[in-house]
Amino acid sequence: MLGNAVRTLLEERGTEVIAVDRIDVTGDGRPLTVCDITDIHRLHAVVVGRDIGGIVHCGGFSGPMVERANPNGMVQVNVVGTANVLELARIHSVQRFVFCSSTSAFGNTESENGQTPEPVPEDVALWPSSVYGASKVAGEQLVSTYAQQYGLDGVSLRISWVYGPRRTTDCAIRTMIEDALASRPTHLPFGRNFPRQYIHVDDAARALVSALDKPSLPRRTYTVTGGTFLTLGEIGDMVARVLPNAEINLGPGSDPVDDVQGRFDISAVERDLGFAPAIGLEDGIRSYAAWLSAHASGHLERTSN
Numbered sequence: 012m013l014g015n016a017v018r019t020l021l022e023e024r025g026t027e028v029i030a031v032d033r034i035d036v037t038g039d040g041r042p043l044t045v046c047d048i049t050d051i052h053r054l055h056a057v058v059v060g061r062d063i064g065g066i067v068h069c070g071g072f073s074g075p076m077v078e079r080a081n082p083n084g085m086v087q088v089n090v091v092g093t094a095n096v097l098e099l100a101r102i103h104s105v106q107r108f109v110f111c112s113s114t115s116a117f118g119n120t121e122s123e124n125g126q127t128p129e130p131v132p133e134d135v136a137l138w139p140s141s142v143y144g145a146s147k148v149a150g151e152q153l154v155s156t157y158a159q160q161y162g163l164d165g166v167s168l169r170i171s172w173v174y175g176p177r178r179t180t181d182c183a184i185r186t187m188i189e190d191a192l193a194s195r196p197t198h199l200p201f202g203r204n205f206p207r208q209y210i211h212v213d214d215a216a217r218a219l220v221s222a223l224d225k226p227s228l229p230r231r232t233y234t235v236t237g238g239t240f241l242t243l244g245e246i247g248d249m250v251a252r253v254l255p256n257a258e259i260n261l262g263p264g265s266d267p268v269d270d271v272q273g274r275f276d277i278s279a280v281e282r283d284l285g286f287a288p289a290i291g292l293e294d295g296i297r298s299y300a301a302w303l304s305a306h307a308s309g310h311l312e313r314t315s316n
Contacts, residue, residue, distance in 0.1 A: 016216035048092035089146035130276035175212035202243035210237035
């Protein structure tokens, strides 16, 4: 999803891209190299004889709800796989390495007295509550250490919950839209007052490309969100404005597999990368609904960010 959006941005401006994925899921006829990032020998074979200017690393399991029963698999893919791609970058003298991290690296941002400091800056203690979040912390540390020990110019972007075309893992926005398009009610046992900071896939891709392009960056980590701080209940009301037939019922309480997090500070990415989210949430929901409607005859994905 996100890697495909990055690829599209780069190719539209004329940049040659070697697109790599574990399986060929593009379905659009564009060339894609099938390669698992845990296979380091295959990774090196993919780029042999090629001049690689930069790497945007979006590969891996995505989201705290994914592979919860397989923590070793999470570590192998998200930690060892990231180390493999960093080795590729080091050996081939890549100029810039951009790692797609996650706001799950922060964990819960509430303090012991139940207060959440806002806005939440990058330089707070990280307390991931999931193996997924821990894998992103480990990836960030590897990027920073490769920079310090080997001089590899790397940066990590902590991206919040991504929604939009091609998403295949759990997404409350997609569930609400798909249910409305199918004229069925949405029932979630939680979330009415639970805040979640979404970002449209195209905005997230722009941030990653900006990190790839910027000649120099004063930080190794940046937080990237869509600029909103709304509860799932408020987002459901927004979906209902876009799709008036939507019937959305949410229970109280937090998402049991997500963190309680305050509004994240995105001033650093705005200052250093010149990035600001361009797609408002309601506009993004409207365009996503149109995309899902157009693709409904193919497949509407409701699998387990």
